[in-house]
Amino acid sequence: MKNFDSFSSASRREFMRTLSLGLGATLVGSSALGGSLSWLEDASYGPASLEALQAGKQLGVALVGLGGYSAGQLAPALQQTKLCKLAGIVTGTPTKAAKWKQQYQIPDQNIYDYKTFDRIADNPAIDIIYIVLPVGLHAEYVERAARAGKHVICEKPMATSVADCRRMITAMQKAGKKFSIGYRLHFEPHNQEMMRLGQQKVYGPIKTMKADNGYHASNKSWRLDKELAGGGPLMDMGIYCVQGIVYTKGELPVSVTAKFGPKTDPELFKEVESSINWQMQFADGAVADCRTSYAENMNSLLRADATKGWMELQPAYGYGGLDGRTSQGPMNIENVPQQARQMDDFADCILNNKPTRVPGEMGLRDMQIIEAIYRAAQTGQKVSTKDVVAVLDKVSPKLKQ
Structure with missing residues (x-):
């Protein structure tokens, strides 16, 4: 939000x-x-x-x-x-x-x-x-x-x-x-390219992934109110990492483990976590290590290492200025008006009576994963995600070939 x-x-x-x-x-x-x-x-x-x-x-x-x-x-x-x-x-x-x-x-x-x-x-x-x-x-x-x-x-x-x-x-x-x-x-070409490279296994099967996203939160922000925000940086910034890992891998995790970071300012973070690290495990043995924080300015990162190469976005999640590279060199992709494309796509779905690429079921899916991450951090146990709604992110039609 x-x-x-x-x-x-x-x-x-x-x-x-x-x-x-x-x-x-x-x-x-x-x-x-x-x-x-x-x-x-x-x-x-x-x-x-x-x-x-x-x-x-x-x-x-x-x-x-x-x-x-x-x-x-x-x-x-x-x-x-x-x-x-x-x-x-x-x-x-x-x-x-x-x-x-x-x-x-x-x-x-x-x-x-x-x-x-x-x-x-x-x-x-x-x-x-x-x-x-x-x-x-x-x-x-x-x-x-x-x-x-x-x-x-x-x-x-x-x-x-x-x-x-x-x-x-x-x-x-x-x-x-x-x-x-x-x-x-989902309407931004750098992230669409990560979907294509990962889902089509251009560099072979993905083995490990990383995703980071965080910043220093203000003590006047509604984001620190549990009732209004629902949680801390995992809800606000970490959701980009959850999304990025799933749409790059093209699969849902089967389990997660997690650990809360230390509360650097207990008064500021009375109601929500200040930071959290988690790992998403996949059925084929691949793992994704993720971090998010309200106490640290992080370089927004989305990276995947595969058997025959790697791909990376850094910055990965901003409104502009995104940049990507692979083991073969720079992506050289133009930044675009993300929100305009997003809203025009939804209008197109309405006008042509077709499903949106980012439906409510996808939001439900991500909230199920987030709740599993919170349970893992609270209990110190690995938590299964096998019952998460099976909504997968598909490569844009323009990127299939």
Whole structure:
């Protein structure tokens, strides 16, 4: 998950007071179409998407929560998308509503707060609701979005528990709407290349893997509140490592072992772990050693060593500046607007009625693995993951050959 709209304290009570702020209203916005059809053709999008583009039609997206990720990444990305556009906002902060209204030409009747959120059901201009809230609120707002009859993208991690993940999937299935998790790196070419190299065994079977991701957390962050975050760096940063290992290997682990790191600041980390190291074991004997931390700035790393070579991304998980190399040399891959590609792909899935590459079931799968890692760290025992939902990450069609 990312920074949350108007939440600067680890107090849920303060957050709930923020939710009580009233604005009222509904949604709609605009973004320039621009460009040619090459974006869609290169992405192998369906015929309905090409028709929509030619007709100048875009699906409307409402961002729920206007924190750093919405402001710094998603809203700008929605100015680059071809199949969808920023059509509205949901915020508990009137000053942010006013700023976004002016910046993105969002009319008053197209702005909601958290009390009026459910009225979005009556707004045909909104097709997709993108949940960008603290993790502890994901389940509630996905269920409300489902009742409103909207398609949903939910930021990662999907929820604070496996039980909540199942509730969310059931709600979206009952609504008959598409449901996607914000796993942007599935649409990023460096990480797609790691999928291709690993899954197609270009350098032979993978034997060992490494994944690191971490940073120094702020003492004012909601991420240190167990109720809102669900856990510490494993939930926030470590999930990238879990994802990277699984989509590079192309298999699910059969077991995990783990150990919490020392709490360098017990007062700061009263509710969540400060760091955790874990290992994922696979049926063929391959292992993946992973680390994540809120007490250490780590170089985000994804590496795999195989029988005939190796491949590595470093940095691996950022919004830009990713870089990759293999035992044969640099990958020489261009960085792309990840979030724009992610959201356009979801719009394509809606328009052509096809499944998303990053469904709710994948979010459930990852939460099952995360819960297993936590159990392993708490008990000091190896924990089986053989019952994890079997959702595997497939290589992009453009990368199969």
